[in-house]
Amino acid sequence: MKYEDLKILDELREKGSISEEEYQREKERILNDPGNSFSNAGKKPLFGLEENTYLMLMHLTQFAGAIVPLAGFIIPILMWTTNKDTNANVDKHGKNILNAMISYAIYAVVFCITVIGIPLAALLGVAYTIFMVIAAVKGNNGEYWKYPFTIQFIK
Structure with a gap:
């Protein structure tokens, strides 16, 4: 799902809909989102608990x-x-x-x-x-x- 968000973000940047600064800020937000699988690597929920x-x-x-x-x-x-x-x-x-x-x-x-x-x-x-x-x-x-x-x- 995050890959899809990054792909959409990249397309918006290529079309000129967002600036490079907005692209970097949103990319950082997507990658650092607490629900993101990258930030939770090795922290699998156990019975619904972190x-x-x-x-x-x-x-x-x-x-x-x-x-x-x-x-x-x-x-x-x-x-x-x-x-x-x-x-x-x-x-x-x-x-x-x-x-x-x-x-x-x-x-x-x-x-x-x-x-x-x-x-x-x-x-x-x-x-x-x-x-x-x-x-x-x-x-x-x-x-x-x-x-x-x-x-x-x-x-």
Whole structure:
């Protein structure tokens, strides 16, 4: 569709209907249009969402476990598995999320086994919450941020 717009624009310039300045301005507008396939290369919509929004939601859906038990574990995994083959960033962030969830679950269990570890487990929960928010913001900005202290179970 953009090629058609550029062709029409070129014809208008050749006929003298628009000036060279108008041609360049309109060409720039067409090429930089947010709906243009050139500007969205590599940013395929995922379930109707832009990539960065989808990545942010993958991180934030971990909070769903506070409302529905295990939802905070299942939803991000479903989001990852349904799009990991079509989008490299979803695969990268999904592996990061899964590794973090497993790692922090192990840390929580180890901390809770000891009496002195219960305050550490609470502190771990607060830290993980902060890490989820940081990862979500970074994902929304198109950046990758690895959760601290994660063990790489899935590479």
